[in-house]
Amino acid sequence: MPTAIITGASRGIGKATAKLFASAGWDLLLIARDNESLKSLSSDLVNLGRIIRYKSIDLSEPDNIEPGITELLSQGLTPQVLINNAGVAWTGELLSMSLNEWQWLFQMNLTSVFQVCAAVVPVMRSSGGIVINVSSHAARNTFPQWGSYCVSKAALASFTKSLAEEERKHSIRACTLTLGAVNSSLWDSQTVQGEFDRKAMLSVDEVAQTLLYLAEQPATQLVEDLTLMPAAGAF
Ligand code: NAP
Numbered sequence: 001m002p003t004a005i006i007t008g009a010s011r012g013i014g015k016a017t018a019k020l021f022a023s024a025g026w027d028l029l030l031i032a033r034d035n036e037s038l039k040s041l042s043s044d045l046v047n048l049g050r051i052i053r054y055k056s057i058d059l060s061e062p063d064n065i066e067p068g069i070t071e072l073l074s075q076g077l078t079p080q081v082l083i084n085n086a087g088v089a090w091t092g093e094l095l096s097m098s099l100n101e102w103q104w105l106f107q108m109n110l111t112s113v114f115q116v117c118a119a120v121v122p123v124m125r126s127s128g129g130i131v132i133n134v135s136s137h138a139a140r141n142t143f144p145q146w147g148s149y150c151v152s153k154a155a156l157a158s159f160t161k162s163l164a165e166e167e168r169k170h171s172i173r174a175c176t177l178t179l180g181a182v183n184s185s186l187w188d189s190q191t192v193q194g195e196f197d198r199k200a201m202l203s204v205d206e207v208a209q210t211l212l213y214l215a216e217q218p219a220t221q222l223v224e225d226l227t228l229m230p231a232a233g234a235f
Pocket of ligand 1: 007008009010011012013014031032033034035037057058059060061084085086087088089108134135136137179180181182183184185186187189
């Protein structure tokens with residue numbers, strides 16, 4: 001059976017993606033901090049006949065990542081698809097951000113992706129596969145109060161292109177899914193301020209369908225980036 005590893009699987013886009021992939025026949029390795037949510041999701045997906053392994057890893061703590069992933073990968077499943085979905089947002093003017101807040105945001109949106117790739121991609125090389133990094137239209141645009149998030153996602157997009165170039169020789173492809181606003185718990189984060197029309201946003205299920213399409217591309221092709229926007233446009 002094909003196997004995918006998904007970060008940020010406890011809620012939002014990652015959880016919807018885990019459910020859709022499991023119903024499409026994928027076995028899964030799931031990561032987030034919330035162990036109870038991962039446990040409950042895992043038992044639902046096992047009832048669909050899938051093999052699921054999960055591990056609570058705090059991706060904001062650099063020292064946790066390599067040991068946590070190594071333990072997860074020792075549980076008998078080898079992924080062909082890596083979805084780096086976990087991410088955070090912070091709103092406020094760039095220069096009002098503390099250094100700790102800046103480092104937390106970049107650890108989550110960029111450095112943890114580098115660390116997860118470093119731990120997972122080498123085990124994917126023997127059979128080939130694809131890394132899908134969840135980016136944002138903030139990577140290509142700037143919005144007042146969202147500067148640090150824009151910078152982090154722009155760097156993630158560049159990281160992805162660089163990874164794709166270097167890993168091509170190992171039959172590993174890498175792409176971004178660039179998203180407009182999605183109705184998820186990200187908009188309820190303590191660090192995000194703003195009133196937006198949640199009903200005009202993409203649904204997490206629409207995003208999950210797009211991730212499944214990217215994951216199931218034939219090994220002979222690569223959609224290098226897919227941009228999915230709500231019909232209402234950018235906001
Ligand atoms: P979400 O509902 O807030 O979910 C975020 C996920 O990341 C959760 O599963 C959370 O799990 C995990 N996470 C957060 N902090 C973590 C940590 N320290 N360690 C490990 N996991 C952590 O957000 P979402 O909208 O689904 O976001 C998923 C991705 O889509 C992000 O990369 C985001 O930037 C991107 N995106 C979202 C939108 C949008 O409008 N929502 C638009 C464009 C791009 P735990 O809390 O259990 O750790």
